[in-house]
Amino acid sequence: MKRFLAFALAFLALSVTTLRADNDRIIEFNELPKAAQQFVTKYFAGRSAVLVKLDRDFMSTTYEVTLSDGTEIDFNSNGLWKDVDAKYNTMPLGFIPAQITKTLNARHAGDPIKQIERKGRGYKVELSSGLEAYFNAKLQLVRYDD
Template sequence: MKRILAFTLALLSFAVISLHAGSDRIIQLNQLPKAAQLFVTKYFAGRTVSLVKEDREFSGTTYDLTFSDGTEIEFDARGGWKEVDGKHTAIPTAFIPAQITKTLQASHAGDAIVQIERKGRGYKVELSSGIEAYFNARLQLVRYDD
């Protein structure tokens, strides 16, 4: 009987945690972590924010911001950017490590960066031509995909 009760309580606790952990909610721009707010005002000044969402999951909290032009930014719990997606439109590059932009300008002049994502110990960059360039943690180009 004790095992059944313990199992039932564990199952109920898991259900409550699951409901809470998977919850998304709409928030205001000023409710983002300060680092995310500064990132938006510095690199995306003048753009209209259409949606800011807080995603709570077991792995932590993330924030998704969408501008009226469709550009999306994902931030981690501390407000650091995880991904910037221009949806096939050029994104600002001032926040991208200079070594990455320099490497891409040298080999793909005129090809705009439309998406960048921090991936594990490196970066994935998508160019307007559809080419994806992968950089390691030392900002060295390691491979291409198309």
């Protein structure tokens, strides 16, 4: 019985390791969900996808796209953006809710958005100064973090 239990545990450990090793896979841009392809084409025109990865976990699937200028975009399984990190580039504002850009322009003119992330029912926005602004589902500024 002890031998069987040891074998079963070893098999389970090997299975989990094998599953975890196969989570990331490089794919072609045209294998992204249509919504993700359209998002990149519309808001990041002139920039090409240099790396597209499919990341499968037990509970979710995400797509990670790196553009030719270094911008990184994460999409959920439906192709909706989760996180956009412009790194050292100019962030296009067309996909960011207008109330967020209006609030940030009024309070932090000249400090461009470098990253935006959907957080639960709200948004986390990082400015080039490093300041992080958090917005709720009603697009109201609720707090800052630095």
